[in-house]
Amino acid sequence: MEDSFINTVVKLHKTKNWRDIIQNYHDHPERNKLLWVYPSEENLDFLKKSLADLKCDNILSIGCGSGLLEWIIGEATGFPLKGIEVDGVWWQCKYAPPTFIPLLFTSPELDKDTISILQNGGTTALLFCYFNNRPAFENYLNVFSGNVIVIIGPGEGTGVHTDPLPFDDVSNDWTLYKWQEVRSSKDFICIYIRSNNNARNEM
Template structure:
């Protein structure tokens, strides 16, 4: 669940935001409280509130580098994002997208939208955030939205028409899954996706953290691993796949 960062494009932030396919969604700056009584519970909540508030402040200033440099190993980082790529990782992603003629990313399961914001800020790519657990992420109990996103459902029968259109009109769009944990939903999205580039971000072999799919799982006979890079030295990886016909 995912993301926030961007490298300034020639056009301004407001213009780029207008170009993105996001649905504007307001979200209160609230954290999920840890149900622990007494002073310890208050300290945990205070730490969470402080972490989220600091990230929000940096987001308002557009300081994506400070977010990834300062908070990649913060004890509360998983509240907003499971993996904090480095500037080098974002450069790798940007250069690979350019090689594959992709100028947009459709990020499925975007959660808070932190990774999506980070990608936009660091690369200048347009990113469309889609959250499949719409009921939870649209509730007042969820962490704040750090980027606009489309809320939908994992079930294709109940999927928002706009999401289906984005999946099908995707010649220059890569689809991204970061720490996705729903294999059947992943299969459903990939079946509807008409593009030729997929990005999987998640744990490498032996890390002991659940994700479905993981970066080096077999995606099917139609997909080839094009390139990959480890995120810092975390045994998290960014794996980029292309459809077999597109690779040949």
Template structure:
């Protein structure tokens, strides 16, 4: 068991790695450090810790599909989003959206690795322009849901989204962990979404990329 002190030290080391000069180069070191953490703390930072190969593979697919601006809904600490951006360097921008700013700004929450947008913002009526405001004024071409578990919110986000890519990260159904949407059984609201790519990730996780067919 890690003592609380040790956990805090490791956490600090992780934050320092993301803030050092040339921090993006540190993503492999950060992953290695993360693998040493206890599961509870690991999960506070990120539900699924991908391997370097997982991240590289996904980065290759995103590049191939010309996906460069992603808005991650329910991004939590934003560590996955930071990692994706670091691996891709200038090729990819990943922004984050969360709910409950009171929690994320409280002393109990882990610090965020990326600036967070909140659904409770005054201008947060779900719309394409809200999504753009979350992404520094650029319309995101993909929405990302990683270990998201809120069906009604998922459907609302999807219906307000005018881009054509949907990325869902989560467990394989056989793993017995419930997320909604599940990447392989997302029950998308209409037949316009087609599965375009799948990346198998570590510990029986999957990244599924869907394309909306009626948008050219």
């Protein structure tokens, strides 16, 4: 059966009309078929300014799924963006949802190419959106050489669990720098810096 919601978003993607996607479909009943979080332009401006202030010049998204969020962020902010996924078989099969950015595939144990990207991530912001795998999260952070991570996920009382959660769910190696709610959704964008970084801790 034809999926009009997905087809509409695919058409908007082809014409680079990210604004219509976030303005018109953030509360669509089928929105989670492609994306859990639909940021507002204010959220995207917040992310752009915060990462620029922290001297980041690109974003690497871990577990990016379809890549729709990453494409929106890239179009809105101008930051070069890559997405990593572990299940290459699924995302390349005919039953998978459409993808909106080229995906880099790795194994759950991290292959040498992914490790190299992480180890050379000095100006990279590492993004986790609705991530739900604590051991994998720790593995990525253990290799990552950069100073900035972004966690997007649900706040308390939403009935949705992620691992890590956006607040107070990282080691003491990381300090909360800034945060902002996504619209009034009880989802939050939390930006963390390494605790030995000189960037200002601000809420």
